[in-house]
Amino acid sequence: MSALPSALAVPATVRVAADPRSKFLLVLVANVMLMSAGSTRVLWLVLVVVVVLALLDLRVRVAVTLVAVNSLLWVLSELPRVWHHGAAVAVGLLVYWLLRFGLSIALGTWFVATTRVSELTAAMNAMRLPRFLTIPLAVLFRFLPVVIDEAHGVVEAMSLRGYTGSYLWRHPVDGLEKLVVPVLTACARTADELSAAALIRGLGVSARPTVVDRPRFRVADAVLVALVAGLVAYRFWGVWS
Known part of the structure; x- marks a missing residue:
């Protein structure tokens, strides 16, 4: 069988060694926040999360590419604020969605690249x-x-x-x-x-x-769950305030 691509192969040392369920929860909540109305408030927070996770766990080339592309999209999304022109508005509107899809792809890449199939299967079996x-x-x-x-x-x-x-x-x-x-x-x-x-x-x-490596709640899971709770609280705090 073909080997797993080197760019997306699970690294020998994964710094964010969390349960797939916690990682999937972060990816799911972040995607819902990015695609929902009024997502600008949490956009920069998700961008920071993507940058940190990419630099921690992904291959250097993949991490640099994701960080560079999403950072460039972020800069272009701010173009209408400094250049009041129809072309700038059109570019800003296009980048508005490209940035959200780019962050979603980056989070998905991190999830795939840091999760083994055996871990995912064990987590899904544990959820019955x-x-x-x-x-x-x-x-x-x-x-x-x-x-x-x-x-x-x-x-x-x-x-x-x-x-x-x-x-x-x-x-x-x-x-x-x-x-x-x-x-x-x-x-x-x-x-x-x-x-x-x-x-x-x-x-x-x-x-x-039979599961050899049973999924369990670790420190990394607590950090990811707290991060998800923080994203949700910050998003709805902006609605209620």
Whole structure:
């Protein structure tokens, strides 16, 4: 089976060693806050959280990229305040949503990159979730990084053959075809490999599997839960005040 992409592989040392349930709670609440009305009040707080988590746990290149992109979007979102022009308003409106989606993607990247499939499965079993939810989530959680890795490999192969840069601008449909077809073929092969691996690991058995590393509440979980409570309190304090 294809190896997990180096950019999204779980690091040997994860500084925020929290339960997947606590991390998922943070991602869920932050996304709800970002996409809700009046989210500007908590936007900079979520940005700070994303920067800290990325610098703590993600690979240096991934962390720097996420921090740089979201910081640039933050600066552009403030453009209408200093330049009172229609173009600035249009850019600010576009970046308004791009920044929120960018922060959501950054949090999702951190969640995927710091959570092993075995930890996620153990946490979902501890919550007594039905197997028709546990199995698809576990497979999807393992499948998405592999798809990203396959797409990265196809892009590198295209660049070696000269199908990058101006070629993509001059022939976008042909370039998209050269990217999508190999990726879909690789995804079909990867899906077969994942299905075989899941059967070997007994993912579809009716009995509840034995958990080696049981999920437990730690200091990092307390910090994340307190952070979630702080985001909610700060958001609604602004509504009530």
